[in-house]
Amino acid sequence: MWLSELASRGGVSVATAKYYLREGLVPPGEAVGATRARYDQSHVDRLRLVRALVDVAGLSLDQVRDVLAAMAAERSPAAAIGAAHYRLSPPPPTEPSAAALDRVRALVADRGWQVDDDSPHLVAVASALDAMEAAGQPLADTGLETYAASAGEVAKVDLEAMVASAGPAGEDAATYAVLGTLLTEPVLVGLRRMAQEHQARARLG
Amino acid sequence: MWLSELASRGGVSVATAKYYLREGLVPPGEAVGATRARYDQSHVDRLRLVRALVDVAGLSLDQVRDVLAAMAAERSPAAAIGAAHYRLSPPPPTEPSAAALDRVRALVADRGWQVDDDSPHLVAVASALDAMEAAGQPLADTGLETYAASAGEVAKVDLEAMVASAGPAGEDAATYAVLGTLLTEPVLVGLRRMAQEHQARARLG
Secondary structure, eight states: OOHHHHHHHHTSOHHHHHHHHHTTSSOOOEEETTTEEEOOHHHHHHHHHHHHHHHTSOOOHHHHHHHHHHHHHOSSHHHHHHHHHHTTSOOOSSOOOHHHHHHHHHHHHHHTOOOOTTOHHHHHHHHHHHHHHHTTOOOOHHHHHHHHHHHHHHHHHHHHHHHHHHTTOHHHHHHHHHHHHHHHHHHHHHHHHHHHHHHHHHHHO | OOHHHHHHHHTSOHHHHHHHHHTTSSOOOEEETTTEEEOOHHHHHHHHHHHHHHHTSOOOHHHHHHHHHHHHHOSSHHHHHHHHHHTTSOOOSSOOOHHHHHHHHHHHHHHTOOOOTTOHHHHHHHHHHHHHHHTTOOOOHHHHHHHHHHHHHHHHHHHHHHHHHHTTOHHHHHHHHHHHHHHHHHHHHHHHHHHHHHHHHHHHO
């Protein structure tokens, strides 16, 4: 396909597609003559990924470049997913407390989750628990366990969809995971807000 | 308590506390002489709420003012929670499709959730479903149902904690709901990322 079709199928303007190509965020097409190039489905997929990282995740182009490089550098799909995901949980403004880190590590161990000991998600969760404590609204163990159980159910569905749709190939699976994580987070967060709206009405209305 | 203790218990610097007071985001204390004022627990609570809205939710001070005004204007706790929550789901950059809106409305009806027909959360979820479709990764019905079931479990725990901790008084419950929603979202999102990390390793590693 030509550039105009690539842009249209990627959901961006021709100017934006050109810009991403110039910045190296989307690899060059196959040159046809001096000024034209042909693109294929892999270019469309990459364009959609870049667009989601920018529009949905709010990453800067430098951060997008970093995520893409991390994905490309890994050999196994799981490692590529991990590397890409890690870029999505930036370090919190302040270090979490040792107590909160221990609490999250214990939760992960209890559930039998295989997670790196220095996973940025672990740090992000510990930091959020500290923030709740500081705001005078600590999260009780029962609450934390319900959250973890729900997150586990959701992640199972996510991985099933990923395996079914993208197959086990490296960057494809990682692309799917990053897109899937970013695009579904607003769904999950929005549904939970609606469920809270309902619960507030049913119990307090 | 004096200003310095208010700032310390609210987890901000004295300069920040003064700034929030000057901006009217925290109501004035009881004047003691010309230049001093006394503050109580309600001021600490308000200060923590403002801080969480700024630091955790990333709202501007104008948006914080808007949330606080919406909470104060409502009579019932449920209405105050709804009004505050609505400010947390800003309109998406593009209108969701009618098909996505219908899909979310049907889901809400199936679960028996009492949600306003024009709830901004409903619009936000529909818009996220459109984004997944556009990215070539539509969310299957089974996935959406798992998300909704998980969100429902989480919201039940949230409301139990809210009722137990804040009692049914108007602004207290709304404060708790807003803080609870904002502060726990990073916990939920982080746990889900860890669960995905585990699933990716277990299934693709």
